[in-house]
Amino acid sequence: MHLCRLINATTKNSKLKLFTNLIFLFFFLLCASGLAQTVIEGKVTDADSGDPIPFASVYFLGTTKGVATDFDGFYKIIGDAETDTLVVSYIGYETKKKVYEKGISQTINYQLAPESTSLGDFVVTAGKVENPAWDIIRSVVDNKPQNDKRRLAAYEYDSYNKIEIDLDNISDRLRKRKIMQKITAVLDSIETIAGEDGKPILPLFISESLSKYYYRSDPRLSKEHVQRTKITGIGIEDGSLISQVIGSTFQQYNFYQNRMNIVEREFASPISDGWRLIYDYELTDSVYIGEEFCYLIDFKPKNDQELAFIGKMWIAKDGFALKQIDATVQRTANLNFIEKIKLQQELERLEGGAWLPTKTRVLVDVAEITNKSAGFLAKFYTSNQNLKVAEPRDVSFFERAIEIDEDARMENDAFWEANRHDKLTPTEMNVINMIDTLKNIPVVKTWTAIAKTFARGYVEVNQLDLGPWPFLIGNNDVEGWRVRVGGRTNENFSLNWQFNGYLAYGFDDEQYKYGLGAKWIADRKDWTVFDVSYRKDIDQYGIQPDALTNIESGQAFLALTQLGDLVRPFRYESYQFGAFRQLSRAFSASLRLNHKEFQPEFAFRYRTDLNRTDSPLAQDYATSEVTLNLKYARDEAFIISDNNRISLGTTRWPIFSASFTRGFKGLTGGDFDYTRVNFGVSQKLKLGFWGNTTYQLNAGHTFEDLPYTLLNAHIGNEQIVYTNIAFNTMSFYEFVSQSYASLRYEHNFEGFILNRIPLLRKLKWRLVGTSNVLFGGVSQSTLAVQALTDEGGNALPQFDVLESGRPFAEVGIGVENIFKFFRVDYIRRLTYLEKPGVDNSAIKLSFRLGL
Incomplete structure (x- = not known):
């Protein structure tokens, strides 16, 4: 029991x-x-550039289970499927598959190779059924005024910017060159940067900056305060100039504008007002991004040569605002040397409803110019934090568009580790190390110095710049062969003082020419400069441009006129003092005192008493004058390069200029009393779809009777080279005016016309139209005092006068971008055809390296 x-x-x-x-x-x-759950994470990058690929689809093969990469290309997917294959795909890239292991945590990175960018043909159902994407795009356009950041009275944010420039597509032929063989060890280590599937690159430059960005809408002004910069680059020794251009100011991309400026070209936004004329659309999906429900829309240009984008955008249903966008410019677009331009952006809604970008990434892939060269990759990244709507700051706060702290150069690694918005990737750290290695190789130092000399025109030797080298040797009919040596001090000598000088010698006239000068930069913030100079040299009449004309684009033309036969040459000795002050962001003024003694080298006489037509004749004369120059440019921006200031031009408003000159007789030996005024207006208008227009209006008047050499000699062009600072069918010194008004007009159609002609569109030619008109005249009293003969009764060279009410006029049509470099213009002269020896038309050539 x-x-x-x-x-x-x-x-x-x-x-x-x-x-x-x-x-x-x-x-x-x-x-x-x-514990055995499958966790896969990693990063998806571009095999060519190494840049992350945001918004790519990561999913298990044969299923709908997956995730999208974030803006920095990272993904994380939890769980598994019946298949053991993980797939990554994205528009413009080859789809890639990799096998994963189930039941463990693992990292799988992908490098996707770009393919021909194409979304395929969009299919729109025929009949009355409208493309469903159109209604969404209409709502986006209708809501642009509410969503555009420019509607805010003021905003500000902290900005972090990173720029990297690399050499890519390094051919075997280029590797075999001697200069490249000397850096073979570095080239062999490039593979560590490229990764398992990436292409080798040779890094040249990388920079970082931290700044504060401010904006106000009325008047529309912006300012960037650059607080810290870090620059590593081959040939970059001083970052004073570079530090001003690596910040947020030059990385402003707003898709709410109808046209966006990238690498100096205008691209149509996919949400522009004229969206249906330029783009095709397809609604492909609807997804949540964070808490925002978004429509996913594919877009591509109707004309593949249009300066427009192909890609995807995510539109927030609440307010129909742009939440994310990935936009690429196709290789077929009417651009030179560009393989690809990619722009990716993520935006955030602020109080008041407007959206500001929080992250922006831009890639510009420049193709090889020849088979023996390499291409370039330029990568730009911007991260904005602490975005806030603010009270508008006072207008005076925006006097300087870019302000940089004196101690902005910060190389301390610990500081950047703590303050940069995003950590550097292992690839970027390898780039920095490789640049440091490259710039210490002797052959790289040598070629870097040669490149800098070519670009700057001067050879830098410690505290001196020797040059400019283009003027080292010349030849003309007065001096014969001419040699010149000169130089200037640079910023290593002083940031406040600059001294310059030169010595030249002509082997035919056997005379020395020379000059000395000094400049004192009293205030770099408001750019206050005083200068003094002395010159004894030779020059020519009738080539110098009209007052207030922008001559930057005519430097090559003016240089050519210094060779060969000089037009009415004269020797001179001049003494000059000048003062310049930037009075406000828009307004500047300068005052110049000038005494000049002329010794004409051609047959010339003038009346010593201009009130009497029978007064004695003389050849040499002197002028003593004071000139006040005023300039108003509402949104002009500047950067400071060493001891010089460079204008970046204006974006929306014209530039107004005025000068007032008073000549004094008897003062320091001047022979004439006179008053001269000149006025000018110039502007470049961006007309989007229609191209862009540039105009220059100039007018001037000299009040007293003077010898014709002191009147306005309008610039003619007898060279084969086209220039927009001259009348291209007018001869040198053909017309002189006491009073004048001129209009120079040029319209660049870009690809608007020729892109639509089937047989021509593949050539990527661009049409240009020009028109120049000049009114002028000389008073009868001024004509009466001109000397017609010399003391022996021999006839003297004279000048022509424009008839009252009858202008000089010419029109032209041109084709640019021929073989990517050349422009040919046909210019037709419309008036004064009856003059002996006048050609009714001319063909001019010009060269331009641009996109």
Whole structure:
């Protein structure tokens, strides 16, 4: 009995123990299954550039289970599927598959190779059914005034900017060159940058900056305060100039504008007002991005040569605002040397409803110019934090568009590690190390110095710049062969003082020419400069441009006129003092005192008493004058390069100029009393779809009777080279005016016309139209005092006068971008055709390296 009870009790305990063990085993297996969960994370990057690919699809093969990469290309997917293959795909890239292991955590990175960018043909159902994407785009356009950041009275944010420039597509032929063989060891280590599937690159430059960006809408002004910069680059020794151009100011991309400026070209936004004329659209999906429900829309240009984008955009349903966009410019677009331009942006809604970009990434892939060269990659990244709507700051706060702290150069790694918005990737750290290695190689130092000399025109030797080298040797009919040596001090000598000088010698006239000058930069913030100079040299009449004309684009033309036969040459000795002050962001003024003694080298005489037509004749003369120059440019921006200031031009408003000159007789030996005024207006208008227009209006008047060499000699062009600072069918010194008004007009159609002609569109030619008109005249009293003959009765060279009400006029049509470099213009002269020896038309050539 007791034995039976014992057996029964033992049996019950065994069952209880067995049940307990089964429970324990169940929980163990359950936990083990949780521990064996599949977790895959990694990064998706471009195999060519190394840049992250945001918004790419990562999914299990044969399923709909997947995720999208974030803006920095990262993804994380949890769980698995029946298949053991993980797929990554994105528009413009080859789809890539990799096998993963189930039940473990693992990292799988992808490098996707770009393919021909194409979304395929969009299919729109025929009949009354409208493309469903159109209604969404209409709502986006209708809501642009509410969503555009420019509607805010003021905003500000902290900005972090990163720029990297690399050499890519390094051919085997280029590797075999001697200069490249000397850096073979570095080239061999490039693979560490490229990665398992990436292409080798040779890094040249990388920079970082931290700044504060401010904006106000009325008047529309912006300012960037650059607080810290870090620059590593081959040939970059001083970052004063570079530090001003690597910040947020030059990385402003707003898709709410109808046209966006990238690498100096205008691109149509996919949400521009004229969207249906330029783009095709397809609604492909709807997804949540964070808490925003978004429509996913594919877009591409109707004309593949249009300066427009192909890509995807995510539109927030609430307010129909742009939440994310990935836009690429196709290789077929009417651009030179560009393989690809990619712009990716993520935006955030602020209080008040407007959206500001939080992250922007731009890639510009420049193709090889020849088979023996390499291409370039330029990568720009901007991260904006602490975005806030603010009270508009006072207009005076925006006097300087870019302000940089004196101690902005910060190389401390610990500081950047703590303050940069995003950590540097291992690839970027390798880039910095490789640049440091490259710039210490002797052959790289040599070629870097040669490149800098060519670009700057000067050879830098410690505290001196020797040059400019284009003027080292010349030849003309007066001096014969001419040699010149000169130089100037640079910023290594002083940031406040600059001294310059030159010495030249002509082997035919056997005379020395020379000059000395000094400049004092009293205030770099408001750019206050005083200068003094002395010159004794030779020049020519009739080539110098009209007052207030922008001559930057005519430097090559003016240089050519210094060679060969000089037009009415004269020797001179001049003394000059000048003062310049930037009075406000828009307004500047300068005052110049000038005394100049002229010795004409051609047959010239003037009346010593201009009130008498029978007064004695003289050849040499002198002028003493004071000139006040005023300039108003509402949104002009500047950067400071060493001891010089460079204008970046205006974006929306014209530039107004005025000069007032008073000449004094008897003052320091001047021979004439006179008053001269000149006025000018110039502007470049961006007309989007229609191209861009540039105009220059100039007018001037000299109040007194003077020898014709002191009147306005309009610039003619007898060279084969086209220039927009001259009348291209007018001869040198053909017309002189005492009063004048001129209009120079040029319209660049870009690809608007020729892109639509089937047989011509593949050539990527661009049409240009020009028109120049000049009104002028000389008073009868001024004509009366001109000397017609010399003392011996020999006839003297004279000048022509424009008839009252009858202008000089010419029109032209041109084709640019021929073989990517050349422009040919046909110019037709419309008036004064009856003059002997006048050609009714001219063909002019010009060269331009541009996009």
